[in-house]
Every structure is written in structure tokens, then in C-alpha cells.
Amino acid sequence: MSERSIEIPCPNCGAYMKQERVFCLRCGHRLIPITPYDLIPEDFMYPPDREGLGSLRQFAVLTPIIKEFVTNKYIRNVVPWLSRRAAKVDFSSDVGSTIMECGIILGLKALPRTYIIPDERINAFTFGSDDVQFLVLTSGLLKSLNGEELKAVVAHELGHIRCDHIVYHTLAEMLMRGVEVSSSIMGIGLEALSPLFRLLLLSWHRESEVSADRASLLAVGDLDVVKSMFAKLSLNLTGKGKSMDSPQENLISSLSEIFSTHPTLANRMKLLTEFYRSPEYAKARKKIATRLKFVKALVPRCRFCGATKPITDLFCPACGRSLL
DSSP: OOOOOOEEEEETOOOOOEEOOOOTTTTOBSSSSTTTSSSGOOOGGHHHHEEEEEEEEHOOOHHHHHHIIIIIIIIIIHHHHHHOOOOOOOOSHHHHHHHHHHHHHOOOOOOEEEEEOOOSSOEEEEEEEESOEEEEEEEEHHHOHHHHHHHHHHHHHHHHHHHHHHHHHHHHHHHOHHHHHHHHHHHGGGGGGGGHHHHHHHHHHHHHHHHHHHHHHHHHHHHHHHHHHHHHHTOOOOTTTTOOOHHHHHHHHHHHHHHHTTTTTTHHHHHHHHTTHHHHHHHHHHHHHHHHHHTSSSSHHHHHOOOOOOOOOOOOOOTOOOOO
């Protein structure tokens, strides 16, 4: 019995896609539910990051302010600018394939909407809400990094999404930039956040980068690649991009500058090297290898007989064929 090309509908947009793709090429939504074989944040998350995130979530009274600040103001203001000025990435492109590969490795629920902005600086950053996430890459980044280095950068950014950093990360970046820029765009100031929350947020922000660094290393499996990627980011072409006049352009520029600055880079590399040598890293890499090996098996339909099956079954209950 020969193999068949099985297509299934995306649960989000309805487009039919090959089931082994895992993600929909049209909307980025996941085609295949998360399985026990997929990586979870607990497999690689830096403990101080996890603890800090838990502390931030205890400020439940601030949730409406955060939602208004990030979702209703920030995203609605910046995304139209991106749509006009930046090129949206097609998930069937080379860059899109890298994003999809990292999404599979890290067990993302959906791929972020991705844009490439015309900027000579070497940068990438994420922002968004619980419902929708965005990844922004600069043209300078794509020109300066090789394939594996780009994969490391993308995995770092997707690591923030996988660890549920995205809302608090967006707030932290705006705090680092200052009240004046955020107020000009949002109509509200960061002074609405309590001093204790602001302190916890900025302290946690540093720890969150370590988890994202771990995600980067897990995706490429090569410490030297991550070191090379960070070396190029540290040699950022700051100030050589196009001048920006509008508040939205200044915001994108400021976020780019923030992400290019790594004052604790030496310490981060030390922590990353320790993780690379740890049992946790070896266990997570083994889990990733198993997931990639099972990519054609962890699907809803048998590729030989076409019968519907439980996603985690490695043998088809209808025809008995091994799907590995």
C-alpha cells in the first residue's frame, strides 16, 4: 500500500493543508493539537523567569489596564503601520519555513504574524497579546545572518511566545523606552502601573531573556551558532537605518534599539553554557528529536489507508501499518 498525500482543514481558516505541516500556511494556526511529545515551557524555562512571571500574574487588578494598554492601544496603532510599510512573510517562503520549523520544535499553538521592515539594523522582536502575536524582522538581519543564525534568532523570539512572555514583555519594552513615547501613541501613560509592579516587571524582563536564549539553543542544538548570532547582534548598525518621523515609526525604531542592547550578554552566555551542559538540555533535545521523528505519525489520518486515527497512535488501527 503506497503513501497518500492527506490534507486536512485548518480549524481556524478552513484552508486545506498537508497534515504533516503541523501549521496552516495561510493563517499560521496549528493543524495538529499539542501532544505529549511536544516541548512545553517547563522543559526549558529558567526558574527565576517562571517565578517572576508568577509574581506579575498576582497583580490581577491591573489586568484591565494591561489589556487596554497593550491590546486596544498598542497593537491597533502599530499593526496598521506595519501593514503599510513592511512586507508580510508568507509561511511557504524560506523565512516562513524557518518560522514553521521553530514553531514545531517549540510546540507553539500558532505562528506569529511576521513582517520584514526595511531597516539596515540587525534586529528582531516580538509583541502582541494573549490572542495574537507578531514577529518583526529587519532586512538587515536577513542580509547579515546565515540560515542557522536566523533560526537561532527566530527561536529566541518564539521562545518568548511559548513561555507566555508576550504581554508583559511588550509592557517592559515600553517602560524601558519611557513614558513620553508610550503616551504619545497610546493616549495613556505607564504611570498607571504601580511602582511595585514596574519594579517586578523590569526585574523579570532580564530573567525572561534567559528562557528565550534556551529556546534558541534547543532549536539549533549548537552553542557556537548562538554565540555567533549574538556576536552579530552586538555589532548592530544602530543609527544607519532610515530616519523615522511618525510616532509609530519612532516606536518601531525604539523597540529595535532596545532589542539590540544586551548589557548582560556575558552573563547570559555563561548561563546558556551551563544549560547546554545540563541534564535538562539533553532531555529536552531528546524530546525534540523524538517529535521531529514522529512528525508523519502524529497526525489525525493514516497516510496509507486514509482512515481516521487517534493523533498519538503510531500504528494505524485500521490497516495496522507503522506510521514512523
